[in-house]
Amino acid sequence: MFILDSRLEQDTLPIGDFPLCRLLLMNDAQYPWFILVPRREAVSELFQLDAADQQQLWRETTAFAEIVKDSFGADKMNVATLGNVVSQLHMHVIARSRDDAAWPAPVWGRHQPKPYTQDQAAAIRARLKTVLTDQFRFGE
Known part of the structure; x- marks a missing residue:
């Protein structure tokens, strides 16, 4: 059974x-920063996914990264799986801009997060609703 890591939650x-x-949105309004978490139990490394899930993760990640780049006008996309703090396998998809708070350094640990307001989070969801395919199910 899939359970989301408490830190990600x-x-x-x-x-x-x-x-x-x-699909999760990092609660830091300084960057369009998303996280994809395979809904598989007890997986911390890419190689622990079976071949079909590895391919699906890559399809979802690359397609979503392209959508984010186009939708948010990113200068550069940062796509990575690290897992040093949260061991549950997750893929970061971050739209970077030359004028963002951390450019050109990594976003991790650079600044205190600035949580989204309800209106800002709703605007992100609305933007994604216009570009995600029917294979994506929006949560509540």
Whole structure:
């Protein structure tokens, strides 16, 4: 049974689900920063997914990264799986701009997060609703 890591639950806002991954929005309005989490139990490394899930994760990640780049006008996309703090396998998809708070350094640990207001989070969801396919299910 899939259970989202408590740290991810605490630091993010739920958006919905792709066929494999749960899509989360990092609760930091300084960057369009999303996290995809494969809904598989006890997986901390890419190689622990079976071949079909590895391919699906890559399809979802790359397609979503392209959508984010186009939708948010990113200068550069940062896509990574690290897991040093949260061991549950998750993929970061971050739209970077030359004028963002951390450019050109990594976003991790650079600044205190600035949580989204309800209106800001709703605007992100509304933007994604216009570009995500029917294979994506938005959460409540």
